[in-house]
Amino acid sequence: MNHSFILKAEWDGGRNSEGRIEAGQLKTAISIPKEMGGAGIGTNPDEMLLGAAATCYLITLAAMMERGGLPVEKLTLESEGIVDVTNNIFTYVSIAHKPHIILKPDASEQDINHARRLAEKAEGSCMISRAIAGNVSLSTQPIIEKSLA
Template identity: 85%
Template sequence: MNHSFILKAEWDGGRNSQGTIEAGQLKTAISIPKEMGGPGIGTNPDEMLLGAAATCYLITLAAMMERGGLPVERLSLESEGIVDVTNNVFTYVSITHKPYIVLKAEAGEKDVEHALRLAEKAESSCMISRAVAGNVALSTVPRVEKA
């Protein structure tokens, strides 16, 4: 069974112009980021790739922990994308996910170990991670604590 996602885009001019995209619940302005010589209006492909990878990872991890019966109190994530610029060629080099998992106070040491394993496994289970694997280095640096 296939799922189709449609994105519509409008662009106002040349390289340093701006545009808009709309896909389902996503509607935003787009341009090249200031760091890359653009106007920095709205979001950009680099942030969107990082956002896709991070949200996919986070949702995958949450589902895995729920299925695993882990007593999760709180789950948050910080992700970092690194883009290299060499000879005016932009290359997305790596994405690192840093999940912060807080388990309920009654969680045991086995729960902590299970959460750490799932934090690693979620990376290879995420559809976006699988799509970019081999082109972008992916890593996970989880932190698990008890409330």
């Protein structure tokens, strides 16, 4: 069974103009970032690719930990995307996910190890990661700890 996602877009002019996109709940202005010589209005393809990869990873990891019965107290994520600019050619080089998993105080050493394995496994289970694999280097750097309270 296939699921279709539709995005509608408008663009007002040349390279350094701005536009708008709408896809389901996503409605935002778009342009090229100022750092890349654009208008810097709204979001841009680089942020959206990072956002897609990060949210897919985060949701996948949360679902895997829930199915694994891990005593998760809090889950946060910081992700970093690196874009190389050489000879005015922009190439998305890498995405590093840095999940911070805080387990409940009664978590065992086995739970900590399980959380670490799932943090690594979630990358390969996420559909966005699978879509960009081979083109963008993907890495995961989890921090896992038990809550003190």
